[in-house]
Amino acid sequence: MKFAVIVILIAVGGILFFGAPFSQQPNLAMHYNSPEPILPMTFAHLDHVATPCIKCHHNYVDDTGMETCMGCHVSNMDVWPLLEEQFHDLCRDCHVEKLIAGEEAGPTRVCIDCHLEDAFP
Ligand code: HEC
Ligand code: HEC
Ligand code: HEC
Ligand code: HEC
Secondary structure: OHHHHHHHHHHHHHHHHHOOOHHHOOOOEOHHHOOOOEOOOOOOHHHHOOOOHHHHOHHHOOOOOOOOHHHHHOOOOOOHHHHHHHHHHHHHHHHHHHHHOOOOOOOOOOHHHHOOOOOOO
16 A cells, blocks of 8 residues: 555655646547547636637638637548647647747646646636
8 A cells, every 4th residue: 555655645746846747647538529539628718818819719710611720630541640730830830839938838848738638618
């Protein structure tokens, strides 16, 4: 029992200090009806009220359609292979820009800051 507690403490400590390495992502699953197991997304609109809707909801203006983001991005085989690249460019790049500008920013590095399951939106 004690041993288990210590192991958990070390694991949590490791994640806090170094970020979860990919091999330790606990939540790979068929999220959003994805064809292969993927990580969940952490996202809250309340953290993003300063950003215009269409910065993210490009589908409101470009006639791609009116699904949820992930509804399209895991089912459209043109963009499915680009999921990591496209979403990291959108989400992480903005956070990095804000951080460099010395403003309030979202997560830039620690995987589980963006990849734990949460309640939308
Ligand atoms: C920083 C990016 C971002 C901004 C800005 C943003 N959203 Fe979202 N929105 C998302 C993400 C990510 C989801 C989760 C969708 C999913 O899981 O597929 C979402 C979900 C939603 C949903 C649920 C249905 C859907 O389309 O997925 C609605 C409705 C919505 N947003 C409306 C808005 C409106 C209105 C605004 C502007 C006032 C806005 N959002 C601004 C990223 C954003
Ligand atoms: C109806 C389908 C659909 C919905 C809904 C949708 N997308 Fe997309 N998305 C696409 C397609 C198709 C592309 C590739 C073609 C393009 O760039 O228009 C794309 C491209 C992108 C790109 C890359 C853009 C670039 O310039 O490289 C990002 C980032 C992105 N989507 C994020 C989102 C987010 C975030 C949401 C929800 C807030 C969302 N998408 C909703 C279909 C969709
Ligand atoms: C245009 C800039 C921008 C974009 C695009 C953006 N974010 Fe953010 N995000 C921010 C800012 C700024 C904050 C900090 C808000 C605050 O602290 O008040 C933030 C905060 C967050 C947080 C909260 C972190 C915490 O400490 O609670 C998460 C999670 C997050 N963003 C995830 C995402 C995801 C996922 C996407 C892409 C779907 C995304 N963000 C797209 C600017 C952006
Ligand atoms: C700023 C937020 C953010 C950070 C930080 C982040 N990601 Fe992501 N990542 C996303 C979003 C949003 C998606 C697309 C939605 C999804 O996959 O749930 C994504 C997609 C991915 C994908 C492709 C599909 C999947 O979910 O498996 C991989 C792999 C991935 N991320 C790995 C990582 C790893 C590893 C780290 C840490 C080194 C990391 N991400 C950090 C936001 C982030």
